[in-house]
Amino acid sequence: MTAVQSAPVAGRPAGRAEVSDRSRAERRLGLLLSAPAVLVMLVVTAYPLFNALYLSLFSYRLTAPDDRRFVWFGNYATALSDPLFWQDVLTTFLVTAITVVVELVIGFALAMVMHRALFMRRTVRTAILLPYGIVTVISAFAWRYAFDLQSGFVNQWFGLGDYAWFSGRWSSLSVIILSEIWKTTPFVSLLLLAGLAQVPRDLGEAATVDGATAWQRLWRVTVPNMKAAILVAVLFRTLDAWRIFDNVFVMTSGQQHTETLSFLTYRQTISRTAIGLGDAVGVLLFLSVVLIAVVFIRGFRVDLSQVRGDR
Amino acid sequence: MESTRASRFRGRGPESQGAGAKKAGAKEGGSQGVGARGEKSLWIAASVLILVWTVFPILWIVMLSFKRPGEIGNSRGFLPEHWTWDNYRTVFRTDLFTSALINSIGISLIATFVGVVFATLVAYAIARLEFPGKKTILSFALAIAMFPVVSLVGPLFNLWRDVGLYDTWPGLIIPYISFALPLAIWTLSAFFREIPWEMEQAAQVDGATTWQAFRKVIVPLAAPGVFTAAILTFFFCWNDFVFGISLTSTDSARPVPAALAFFSGASQFQQPTTAICAAAVVVTVPVIVIVLLFQRRIVAGLTSGAVKG
Numbered sequence: 172m173t174a175v176q177s178a179p180v181a182g183r184p185a186g187r188a189e190v191s192d193r194s195r196a197e198r199r200l201g202l203l204l205s206a207p208a209v210l211v212m213l214v215v216t217a218y219p220l221f222n223a224l225y226l227s228l229f230s231y232r233l234t235a236p237d238d239r240r241f242v243w244f245g246n247y248a249t250a251l252s253d254p255l256f257w258q259d260v261l262t263t264f265l266v267t268a269i270t271v272v273v274e275l276v277i278g279f280a281l282a283m284v285m286h287r288a289l290f291m292r293r294t295v296r297t298a299i300l301l302p303y304g305i306v307t308v309i310s311a312f313a314w315r316y317a318f319d320l321q322s323g324f325v326n327q328w329f330g331l332g333d334y335a336w337f338s339g340r341w342s343s344l345s346v347i348i349l350s351e352i353w354k355t356t357p358f359v360s361l362l363l364l365a366g367l368a369q370v371p372r373d374l375g376e377a378a379t380v381d382g383a384t385a386w387q388r389l390w391r392v393t394v395p396n397m398k399a400a401i402l403v404a405v406l407f408r409t410l411d412a413w414r415i416f417d418n419v420f421v422m423t424s425g426q427q428h429t430e431t432l433s434f435l436t437y438r439q440t441i442s443r444t445a446i447g448l449g450d451a452v453g454v455l456l457f458l459s460v461v462l463i464a465v466v467f468i469r470g471f472r473v474d475l476s477q478v479r480g481d482r
Numbered sequence: 483m484e485s486t487r488a489s490r491f492r493g494r495g496p497e498s499q500g501a502g503a504k505k506a507g508a509k510e511g512g513s514q515g516v517g518a519r520g521e522k523s524l525w526i527a528a529s530v531l532i533l534v535w536t537v538f539p540i541l542w543i544v545m546l547s548f549k550r551p552g553e554i555g556n557s558r559g560f561l562p563e564h565w566t567w568d569n570y571r572t573v574f575r576t577d578l579f580t581s582a583l584i585n586s587i588g589i590s591l592i593a594t595f596v597g598v599v600f601a602t603l604v605a606y607a608i609a610r611l612e613f614p615g616k617k618t619i620l621s622f623a624l625a626i627a628m629f630p631v632v633s634l635v636g637p638l639f640n641l642w643r644d645v646g647l648y649d650t651w652p653g654l655i656i657p658y659i660s661f662a663l664p665l666a667i668w669t670l671s672a673f674f675r676e677i678p679w680e681m682e683q684a685a686q687v688d689g690a691t692t693w694q695a696f697r698k699v700i701v702p703l704a705a706p707g708v709f710t711a712a713i714l715t716f717f718f719c720w721n722d723f724v725f726g727i728s729l730t731s732t733d734s735a736r737p738v739p740a741a742l743a744f745f746s747g748a749s750q751f752q753q754p755t756t757a758i759c760a761a762a763v764v765v766t767v768p769v770i771v772i773v774l775l776f777q778r779r780i781v782a783g784l785t786s787g788a789v790k791g
């Protein structure tokens with residue numbers, strides 16, 4: 172029998188030398204098995220991140236490599252003093268706040284239906300998974316074409332005539348938000364469903380016996396008991412919505428002041444090849460994500476050992 | 483430690499969750515008596531509403547894909563006036579799309595395979611072995627899952643051009659693996675923690691060889707988890723857009739979502755709307771098939787270990 176197949180036995184009094192030998196082998200195997208995954212993740216994140224930090228201190232355009240100059244935090248000053256940057260921050264914030272709140276409400280309703288409905292249970296769950304599986308770009312095209320003046324049925328159905336959705340900031344953002352909500356609410360609802368399944372059933376029954384209304388049961392029993400699931404869903408969706416990119420790209424390409432932080436970073440680094448400035452914005456985006464995560468984990472005490480990763 | 487694992491296995495397997503809820507629901511439905519009928523139709527109405535909401539945009543894309551290109555701009559109905567397969571013919575005759583389709587399939591499958599193998603190794607180590615850094619690995623994976631991908635695209639763009647990975651399959655496969663790994667690692671370690679590994683020893687006591695015990699006992703128990711992780715990883719790769727547009731420049735590696743976005747820009751005399759929709763339907767079909775076949779697995783994968791009881 173090898174070390175792998177035996178259960179951990181550290182701390183057993185007998186045969187101490189043998190145990191430490193075995194645990195050493197186990198350690199080595201554990202690290203060996205984890206190595207490939209950790210290495211790939213490091214290559215794609217750690218190096219580029221440090222590279223971005225470094226290059227963000229230079230004035231550097233790919234089109235003029237010889238003009239590369241060290242400018243300290245000049246790029247950060249440029250970005251932070253540009254009203255466009257703050258407009259993008261506001262757009263990103265609004266999109267995130269609205270999608271997360273709406274998705275939480277709809278997601279909860281969906282979870283309730285999936286949890287309680289006895290009929291078409293399978294069908295509903297399958298249907299819920301469809302938006303989750305659909306490519307975000309395709310969801311964006313579907314909603315864009317639905318609201319589009321040339322092809323869309325929305326204006327005709329709702330008697331809006333020639334209302335041009337994509338010529339105004341707020342109307343464009345509404346469609347972007349709608350597509351985002353359609354695509355990602357299923358994920359929220361599944362996390363909440365898992366939370367619902369863990370609310371002790373007898374608690375609700377006891378509350379009913381004590382004369383609690385359905386509304387009171389929801390707020391006093393169900394929600395407090397699934398707080399962990401709600402916080403996890405909110406954390407993941409906030410960070411996911413904060414980097415919204417695909418929908419904006421397909422719908423407006425950042426026109427009509429719908430640009431988000433991710434889109435600004437992309438536009439600077441890839442489209443304009445302004446590496447230094449773009450990387451500075453990218454680093455700021457990264458820092459904002461860290462900030463949000465810290466606020467959630469410290470402020471709301473989301474226990475990360477209770478969380479599993481997701482996009 | 484082993485005993486808590488074993489009891490958690492009994493307590494809440496990913497599959498038992500649904501069954502438990504169903505049973506409890508049935509009980510309640512029965513006890514509600516007369517008022518239950520009204521409630522029943524309410525739930526049915528809610529279910530139908532959900533069906534419409536989730537299926538409608540997909541149906542819309544399908545309708546658009548059957549319209550004649552000339553219909554765009556002239557009629558704005560939901561249904562096509564004249565049904566036609568022309569868009570599908572156009573799409574499959576367009577090199578931009580066919581090569582993108584091959585790229586998407588190849589890159590996603592390779593990334594899924596490698597990613598799931600790597601994730602299985604890590605998850606096995608985390609579930610079964612005692613070694614320092616377990617928590618660090620899980621936290622690191624979580625951090626990567628939250629990473630704003632766009633921040634890395636600029637530096638990766640430069641790095642890939644320096645090492646010759648720009649606009650190649652591996653140039654996309656490597657980032658896909660690393661960003662799909664967190665999801666796969668967390669799903670798989672949640673699954674592996676539920677497996678009663680003692681059964682392997684029990685089989686050996688009963689006279690099975692190490693290999694037999696592994697193949698006949700552990701593999702069947704672990705396979706559903708691995709398979710679920712593979713589905714979720716594949717969805718992730720299939721969905722990617724940011725890397726697709728940033729790290730490719732020609733059709734030698736550009737995947738479908740990126741190709742679709744650029745296809746829309748290249749409109750000359752005819753609206754590309756209907757052709758884009760036909761292409762969109764083609765790449766949505768595999769997703770729908772996977773969802774229909776493996777609904778239970780995907781739900782279990784997305785919810786297992788989401789929150790500890």
